[in-house]
Amino acid sequence: xxxxxKTQRQKLLILAKKGDPDSQEQLGWAYxxxxxxxxxxxxxxIEAIKWYKEAAKNGKTxxxxxxxxxxxxxxxxxxxxxxxxxxxxxxxxxSIEKVMLFGEKYNIxxxxxxxxxxxxxxxxxxxxxxxxxxxxxxxxxESLKGDINSQLKLGKIFFKYEDYKQAFKWYSMAANKxxxxxxxxxxxxFETGKGVIENLDESIVWYKKSAEQNDVxx
Numbered sequence: 001x002x003x004x005x006k007t008q009r010q011k012l013l014i015l016a017k018k019g020d021p022d023s024q025e026q027l028g029w030a031y032x033x034x035x036x037x038x039x040x041x042x043x044x045x046i047e048a049i050k051w052y053k054e055a056a057k058n059g060k061t062x063x064x065x066x067x068x069x070x071x072x073x074x075x076x077x078x079x080x081x082x083x084x085x086x087x088x089x090x091x092x093x094x095s096i097e098k099v100m101l102f103g104e105k106y107n108i109x110x111x112x113x114x115x116x117x118x119x120x121x122x123x124x125x126x127x128x129x130x131x132x133x134x135x136x137x138x139x140x141x142e143s144l145k146g147d148i149n150s151q152l153k154l155g156k157i158f159f160k161y162e163d164y165k166q167a168f169k170w171y172s173m174a175a176n177k178x179x180x181x182x183x184x185x186x187x188x189x190f191e192t193g194k195g196v197i198e199n200l201d202e203s204i205v206w207y208k209k210s211a212e213q214n215d216v217x218x
Contacts, residue, residue: 009041013027021054021058021059024058024063025051025052028047028049028051028052028066029066030048031048031051032045032070046133046137061092062087064087064090071083074144075140075169140154143170148182151173152171152174154170155168155185167185167195168186168195171185180209180213181210183206183210183213187203187209190203
């Protein structure tokens with residue numbers, strides 16, 4: 001029986017695994033957009049990130065730009081800025097534009113971000129292993145859809161790794177929807193000044209909201 005011809009994705013995968021940077025980048029694009037030549041595939045951001053990172057390690061500037069885009073679209077702004085900056089350093093025009101407008105667009109202090117340092121200094125979670133990255137990205141996608149449990153899990157993860165601004169962001173989403181555990185955590189963070197400017201009055205407000213729902217910690 002004659003073998004079925006390999007699909008475009010299979011061909012790219014073979015070359016990508018052998019370390020071919022062009023194939024790695026094309027595979028990242030295929031998983032990000034769902035377009036693989038004439039073949040339509042399922043969008044998979046985890047696989048896209050994986051192959052873009054491999055291509056970027058092999059000198060593909062466009063992959064750095066696409067990594068920035070994916071993280072920006074999922075609201076992980078510090079990581080997005082880091083990738084845009086690395087691409088801008090290699091004279092990628094769109095990345096230069098992104099870097100120039102980033103602080104104004106999102107009202108953040110970009111001077112505190114050192115994109116030449118290791119990635120964990122920008123965001124302590126990003127250099128975790130592939131399985132942890134997959135969990136985090138999936139939780140972010142569900143959180144942005146409004147899933148409270150995912151928002152709580154992200155808050156817990158980022159709090160554990162001391163990325164308090166990210167923890168505050170995700171806990172706030174759940175707290176504003178009435179989740180009592182998140183409300184208690186927001187109260188704690190206002191009390192201790194973690195991820196937000198210390199404000200005891202705000203702390204009391206959130207503790208009261210949590211207590212009204214009989215949270216045992218409040």
